[in-house]
Each structure stands twice: as structure tokens, then as C-alpha cells.
Amino acid sequence: MCDKRMVVGTWIIAFYLLGTVAGEEVCYPRLGCFSNDPPWSGIPGRLLTGLPEPPEEMNISFSLYTRETGNNSQVISAINSSTIQNSHFSSRRRTSFIIHGFSSTGKKGWVVEMCLLLLEVENMNCIAVDWKEGAKGTYVCAVNNIRVIGAEVAYFIKTLQKLFRYSPREIHLIGHSLGAHTAGEAGRRVRGIRRISGLDPAGPYFEGTPPEVRLDPTDANFVDVIHSNAAHFPATGFGMYNTTGHLDFYPNGGTQMPGCNDLLLEMKRSDFEALIADTTIFGSCHHSRSHEYYFKSILYPTGFVGYPCETDEDFKSGVCFPCPKQGCPMMGHYADRFPYKLKRVNQKYFLNTAADPPFASWRQKVFIKLSGVKKMRGDINLIFHDTEGNTKEYEVASGVLSDDKVYTKYLDVEIDPQKTKKVEFLWNKTIFTLLWARMGAETVNIIHGEDGRWSTFCGHGTVTYGVPQLLTPC
Ligand SMILES: *[C@@H]1O[C@H](CO)[C@@H](O)[C@H](O)[C@H]1NC(C)=O
Ligand SMILES: *[C@@H]1O[C@H](CO)[C@@H](O)[C@H](O)[C@H]1NC(C)=O
Ligand SMILES: *[C@@H]1O[C@H](CO)[C@@H](O)[C@H](O)[C@H]1NC(C)=O
Ligand SMILES: *[C@@H]1O[C@H](CO)[C@@H](O)[C@H](O)[C@H]1NC(C)=O
Ligand SMILES: *[C@@H]1O[C@H](CO)[C@@H](O)[C@H](O)[C@H]1NC(C)=O
Numbered sequence: 001m002c003d004k005r006m007v008v009g010t011w012i013i014a015f016y017l018l019g020t021v022a023g024e025e026v027c028y029p030r031l032g033c034f035s036n037d038p039p040w041s042g043i044p045g046r047l048l049t050g051l052p053e054p055p056e057e058m059n060i061s062f063s064l065y066t067r068e069t070g071n072n073s074q075v076i077s078a079i080n081s082s083t084i085q086n087s088h089f090s091s092r093r094r095t096s097f098i099i100h101g102f103s104s105t106g107k108k109g110w111v112v113e114m115c116l117l118l119l120e121v122e123n124m125n126c127i128a129v130d131w132k133e134g135a136k137g138t139y140v141c142a143v144n145n146i147r148v149i150g151a152e153v154a155y156f157i158k159t160l161q162k163l164f165r166y167s168p169r170e171i172h173l174i175g176h177s178l179g180a181h182t183a184g185e186a187g188r189r190v191r192g193i194r195r196i197s198g199l200d201p202a203g204p205y206f207e208g209t210p211p212e213v214r215l216d217p218t219d220a221n222f223v224d225v226i227h228s229n230a231a232h233f234p235a236t237g238f239g240m241y242n243t244t245g246h247l248d249f250y251p252n253g254g255t256q257m258p259g260c261n262d263l264l265l266e267m268k269r270s271d272f273e274a275l276i277a278d279t280t281i282f283g284s285c286h287h288s289r290s291h292e293y294y295f296k297s298i299l300y301p302t303g304f305v306g307y308p309c310e311t312d313e314d315f316k317s318g319v320c321f322p323c324p325k326q327g328c329p330m331m332g333h334y335a336d337r338f339p340y341k342l343k344r345v346n347q348k349y350f351l352n353t354a355a356d357p358p359f360a361s362w363r364q365k366v367f368i369k370l371s372g373v374k375k376m377r378g379d380i381n382l383i384f385h386d387t388e389g390n391t392k393e394y395e396v397a398s399g400v401l402s403d404d405k406v407y408t409k410y411l412d413v414e415i416d417p418q419k420t421k422k423v424e425f426l427w428n429k430t431i432f433t434l435l436w437a438r439m440g441a442e443t444v445n446i447i448h449g450e451d452g453r454w455s456t457f458c459g460h461g462t463v464t465y466g467v468p469q470l471l472t473p474c
Contacts, residue, residue, distance in 0.1 A: 036050055039210045052134075057134075065115040066126070096173075150181075176199040177202045180196075181214050197294065198226070199291045214240075222341055225245035229290075232255050247349060249349045261285070304331040305323065307320045363410060371403050377433055380398070380425070391415075394413065396411075425471055438462035439462050440461055
């Protein structure tokens with residue numbers, strides 16, 4: 001039903017008759033009616049949309065994972081509520097719904113892995129929502145379909161309320177891409193949901209639209225958002241750039257993630273928009289990083305601290321370092337631990353992540369004062385070791401080096417300060433440096449971004465190039 005012809009037909013109507021005729025409407029039992037009146041279509045940035053497909057055709061399913069089921073999930077349905085009563089669903093536990101995005105699935109992959117990991121840290125009900133059949137046509141069809149998916153999730157929650165007097169305050173919706181707006185639609189229909197986490201909410205047909213169309217802070221008591229592929233002009237991307245929650249996190253600036261090398265970002269914007277309207281492939285490494293970061297944040301809670309800042313440029317230049325007195329929120333699963341999370345909506349936070357899993361990093365400002373060198377070419381580095389045998393090396397400065405200067409740099413260290421075993425200083429020569437040259441670190445000061453704490457280390461004497469010098473607290 002939702003093929004290209006219908007979309008083109010709708011587009012023609014929208015194009016010629018915009019504002020002059022009433023829209024079309026479909027009604028489905030249990031869920032109510034859906035019209036394509038503004039703001040659902042026919043508004044700037046959203047001219048192309050039509051109507052959602054019937055729920056039966058999308059084959060939406062809810063798979064329950066609990067500590068009892070493990071990997072053998074139970075399919076439960078609000079239409080036949082005995083499936084819920086006969087399942088391992090427990091009304092004494094909290095419930096998370098995980099909702100995938102365009103051309104994805106809830107039957108395997110990250111959605112299932114997220115449920116299994118959440119169960120390791122909390123005894124909960126985790127429900128993997130699958131709407132693959134509604135998500136596999138063109139992008140425009142899927143954009144329409146999420147209105148029905150959101151209504152189905154809301155219907156499911158209302159069924160839990162009826163069956164168990166289950167409170168929406170026990171519910172957390174986690175959605176990626178179109179799944180983030182699906183969660184928003186569910187939250188618009190059931191008030192008082194505890195939390196929605198939007199993982200790179202889809203941008204095309206949502207950016208700049210009114211709140212009822214997209215995820216927004218009124219959809220739950222607390223809304224946190226990770227932007228990983230934000231379409232920030234002139235860059236192209238699948239995600240939204242604008243804030244859309246209480247806490248909006250922009251890792252690595254929010255648009256382009258390190259370790260990804262997709263070419264889509266280099267497309268001309270007009271080509272990109274044409275691609276989006278027609279596409280049946282949608283996704284990129286950058287876009288997926290949002291759910292990968294969320295996943296890793298469950299395992300490395302302190303490794304994703306977000307710094308309050310207006311822009312990524314300010315963040316990079318150090319204006320927003322270290323965290324203010326009231327502290328910083330953690331991006332991802334533990335964002336809800338931030339005491340000031342509800343102080344206002346649209347709070348922006350910036351951080352850098354590592355390029356590779358587990359992506360966690362701890363931002364530090366380091367200062368190095370050298371000893372034993374008047375003027376010499378080379379580079380100076382710090383090596384961090386943790387108690388598990390991991391080692392990371394960072395260059396702090398290069399070029400002409402001298403002991404009458406302090407070298408300083410912001411580092412995003414991939415070693416947890418709580419697990420750091422030792423820190424070493426290492427220098428390297430250039431081809432022009434004398435073979436027998438020596439230098440050392442007199443003092444190394446480190447400011448930890450998360451709490452502003454200082455650590456001071458001393459080297460002792462000098463070392464030759466390529467030989468690490470142990471730094472000890474002083
Ligand atoms: C739709 O769902 C039913 C029950 O979950 C399943 O048996 C059927 O194969 C599904 N159809 C498609 C096209 O996936
Ligand atoms: C869960 O089951 C699926 C399919 O049965 C399998 O592919 C996956 O590896 C399993 N995951 C875990 C964590 O056991
Ligand atoms: C409802 O689900 C139960 C299993 O819990 C099944 O035995 C029953 O046939 C289902 N009823 C309908 C009407 O599908
Ligand atoms: C961004 O969001 C703010 C606050 O919700 C809103 O005032 C502004 O118009 C939005 N800008 C765009 C381009 O959507
Ligand atoms: C030291 O510098 C040389 C030349 O610049 C380079 O080839 C070498 O890899 C460097 N060694 C280390 C440990 O960085």
C-alpha cells in the first residue's frame with residue numbers, strides 16, 4: 001500500500017492544493033484516526049508525507065526479555081492480554097521498551113543486545129519492539145508509519161495500566177532514529193512516562209517541525225538525547241541538530257564521529273535531500289554510534305561525562321572545562337542521575353569519545369614542565385597504564401622544546417583515572433637531534449575535568465629518547 005506511487009500522489013496534492021482542501025484521514029480500531037493535515041504534512045520541511053499503513057500490515061511485535069527468559073524472549077501482545085499475564089512480565093519491576101529505526105529490526109542485533117545488557121545491571125522487564133515490516137519501504141512511508149507504531153506502544157502501556165495498575169513512572173522508552181520520534185509519539189499519548197532516551201533522533205521531516213510531530217521534552221518526565229549524526233548546515237546527516245530534550249548531548253560535536261569514514265557527509269545537500277526522500281537505505285556509522293555509545297555507557301558510566309557548553313568550538317577551546325560546581329551529567333544510561341537534569345529544557349552538553357570501542361574517555365588538562373633541555377627539537381608524550389594492562393599514549397607537544405616553558409594540552413584519555421596504575425613521560429627526537437641528548441619531566445600537572453581535581457607528578461632526572469620516565473606523585 002505504501003509504495004512510491006502513493007507518496008508521489010500525496011506530493012502532487014500537497015503541491016497544488018496546499019492549504020485549500022482538507023487532508024485525508026485513516027482510522028484504525030483501538031488506535032484512532034490519523035490525518036495528513038498540518039502539521040503532519042504540508043508544512044515547510046514536511047511536504048511529502050502521507051498516511052500510515054494499517055497496524056496489521058506492519059506486523060509489530062513486542063518481545064519480552066527478563067532475567068528468567070534470558071535470550072529466549074516471549075512474544076507478548078496487548079490485543080491478547082493473557083499473553084502478558086502468562087509471561088515473565090512482572091509489575092513489580094521497571095520496564096524499558098527499545099525501539100529501532102528505519103530499515104532495521106527489533107528481533108536481533110543492537111535492540112536485543114541492549115535488552116540483554118540492561119538485564120545484567122537491573123532486574124527489569126525489557127521489551128524489544130519490532131516494526132520491521134513498517135520500516136522497510138521508503139523513508140517517507142516509515143516516517144508516516146511511526147505514528148501508528150507510537151500509538152501501538154501507547155496502547156501497550158495503557159493495557160499494562162489496566163491489567164496491573166502499572167504506572168507510566170516505571171517506564172523508560174529508548175528509541176533510535178525514527179524510533180526516537182516513535183517514543184515521542186507514545187509519550188504524547190500517555191502522559192507521565194518516566195524517561196525517553198532519544199538516540200540520534202531522525203532529522204529529515206522532523207527538524208524544525210512543531211513539538212507534536214517529533215520527540216520533545218513534554219513527551220516524558222525526563223528526555224535525554226544523543227546526537228551523533230546531526231545535520232548541521234552545510235554538513236549532511238540523518239540526525240537532528242536542534243535540541244529536543246531536557247539534556248542534549250553532542251559527542252564529538254554531534255555530526256561526525258571519529259572512527260567512521262562514511263562518504264555521505266560529503267554529499268551536496270540537494271543530492272542528499274533527494275536521496276532521503278526516495279531512499280530505502282538509511283543509516284551510517286555516525287548515526288549508529290548513538291546507540292553504541294548508550295550501550296557502552298552502561299558498562300563505563302563515568303567515561304561519557306558531558307560538559308555544559310554553547311558550541312563545540314567553545315568546548316574544544318577549553319572554555320567549558322572543567323565541570324562547574326554542580327557537576328556534569330553522564331551521557332547515556334546514567335544521564336538520569338544528574339541532579340539538575342530538570343532545571344530547564346534544551347540543555348546542551350559536549351564531550352569527545354574515543355574512535356574505537358568502548359569509546360569511553362576522561363577529559364584532562366595536562367601541563368608539562370621539562371628539565372634538562374635548553375632548546376631541542378622533538379615531541380613529548382604521556383603514557384597512561386591501567387590496572388588491567390591497557391596502555392594509551394598521547395602527544396602533548398612537538399617542535400622546539402625548552403625547560404623555560406610549560407606545555408599544556410587537553411587530552412581525552414582512554415584510561416579510567418580510577419584505574420590508573422602509572423603515568424610515564426616519553427620523548428622522541430627528530431633526525432636532527434643529537435643521539436645522546438636527554439631530557440625529563442620536572443613536573444606534570446593534571447586537572448581532571450569531571451571534578452576539577454588536580455594531580456601533580458614529578459619525574460626524576462632525565463632520560464634518553466624512547467625510554468619512558470616513571471612519574472610519581474609529588
Ligand atoms: C508476521 O508476524 C507473524 C507472527 O509474529 C509471523 O508468523 C509472520 O511470519 C510475520 N510476517 C512477516 C511478513 O514477517
Ligand atoms: C541470542 O540468540 C540469538 C539467536 O537465537 C543469537 O544469534 C545470539 O547470539 C544470542 N545472544 C546471546 C547474547 O546469547
Ligand atoms: C491468547 O493467548 C493465549 C496464550 O497466552 C492463547 O492460548 C490464546 O489462544 C490466545 N487467544 C487469542 C484469541 O488469540
Ligand atoms: C530549535 O529549537 C528551539 C527551541 O525548541 C526553537 O525555538 C527553534 O526554532 C528551533 N530551531 C530550528 C531550526 O528548528
Ligand atoms: C620517533 O621519531 C621517529 C622519527 O621522527 C619515528 O620514526 C619513530 O616512530 C618515533 N618513535 C616513537 C616511539 O614515537
